[in-house]
Amino acid sequence: MKLLVVGSVAFDAIETPFGKTDKILGGAATYIGLAASVMNVKSGIVSVVGGDFPQEDMDLLNNRGVNTEGIEIIKEGKTFFWSGRYHNDLNTRDTLVTEVNVLEHFDPKIPDSMQDAEVLLLGNLHPGVQLSVLEKMNHRPKLVILDTMNFWMDTAWEVLMEMVSKTDVITINDEEARQLSGEYSLVKAAKKIHAMGPEFVIIKKGEHGALLFHEGKVFAIPALPLEEVFDPTGAGDTFAGGFASYLVKKETFDFETMKSAIIVGSALASFTVEKFGTERLKEITPAEISERIAQFKDLTTFEVEV
């Protein structure tokens, strides 16, 4: 199996309480592709960049087995750029600059080499763009995973609803789940979102972990408490990438496998936040992943006799 990723390939400039970066490689699809490569899963990215995008960054992806045929280069355009400053709690941030650039008129093109991808991960983009990807695929993928955000709920509700109705797994944060459903209780929110289409609802809670809802069942995983959260950028995308990659690897999409996939996603995300940008993600070894998964086991295992 292989994973098709649609999302931004971008530049970020990040400021945290611990330091700041110049323009560095970022974007949801970048983190997802790198996470797939760490998991030894074949992936391909559909995205668009400008003439300013360095060959070096494209090589990085290719060398790690990420198919970049679907990354269109618009020579006269500029790559999407985001700049943000994290607050001291590292859980909130101010956006300083958003230059949408070539992403504004993003018209996704799926290369033939990726038409047979069984798992499609739609990174956070305009839901109309996400829908167009589904339409451009010759066969519907076996699993469609959707990432979205409150911005599209505010500005593109109807088309978002259509996209959600065609989704198998949706990943959103707790506030977005509440906004999407109009329910405060996350259990009730998940029920309403199930009714909109997705069989699986993943609610991301950042430093508080994640929840998975499916047919009245729920799984919860805390985030690994880390001594040093250096830079949260890309953590959510790494999570999604690790999650999807595990499913591709196991070729199974049931609740139990999704639970494991969430652990893998959380484990990978816990690396990403240790350094700026994609720096740490690129270095991860299989031994480190196993060790971190064991830490999650230790973190959450208990026995009670009452």
Place this chain on the structure above:
Amino acid sequence: MKLLVVGSVAFDAIETPFGKTDKILGGAATYIGLAASVMNVKSGIVSVVGGDFPQEDMDLLNNRGVNTEGIEIIKEGKTFFWSGRYHNDLNTRDTLVTEVNVLEHFDPKIPDSMQDAEVLLLGNLHPGVQLSVLEKMNHRPKLVILDTMNFWMDTAWEVLMEMVSKTDVITINDEEARQLSGEYSLVKAAKKIHAMGPEFVIIKKGEHGALLFHEGKVFAIPALPLEEVFDPTGAGDTFAGGFASYLVKKETFDFETMKSAIIVGSALASFTVEKFGTERLKEITPAEISERIAQFKDLTTFEVEV
């Protein structure tokens, strides 16, 4: 073994998005005592109430095996009263009224019948009052559990530090842990708090669960996602009461037992929030507790093969 509880016995008037109450029985020590009774653990409360405190409420505690000899009644005084309104997210609230009343000059008196308590749970009060309890005990209890809050960090830092230095287990929320330690990372915060005295640091995160830190080890438990969070009042106190009661029952204070105790506390707290005030807590059966603990197991158990 038995549990000595020092804390408020009070009236609350509560408003949530789902309804409101008149003055009802509340106070940290009340929730803790009731949690102990649910766990079949002998407990006694040291507190103070006014002449307005109904005999009926005192009977309720006595009938459930909570020793009330240490609850002083100041006939001419009025019982502590708190009134608050929860926001829609049920995670934040506004205090509408705080009438400290007889609690203002609370001078705890430990009845002889409770001098031999092996576990002391000091509910959230002025740290000077908490310290005076320790001084009034003929023998230091085997385990001292401290609940405190940011208010005392702002107003009584030095005496709080003295109290903390004499504490075995401290329970605070995440923001308080950050304030107490001056560290944003909860791992670092726990380390600094260990150095202040407590061997065990419990960080309560409300709807996001709790963390337990001990000698470089960490345990994390999510809260049980509930369809209906009706009224969060007393959840933290129920948690502390269930936690302490389990330790009393097991007569063991090591990391593994504390992990189990946190599950029990979380399970009991998940009942408390289902109805107003102490209503649900009073009804819990042993079968329900076992069932809820099994739910926590289901909620958090996973297998991963990478």
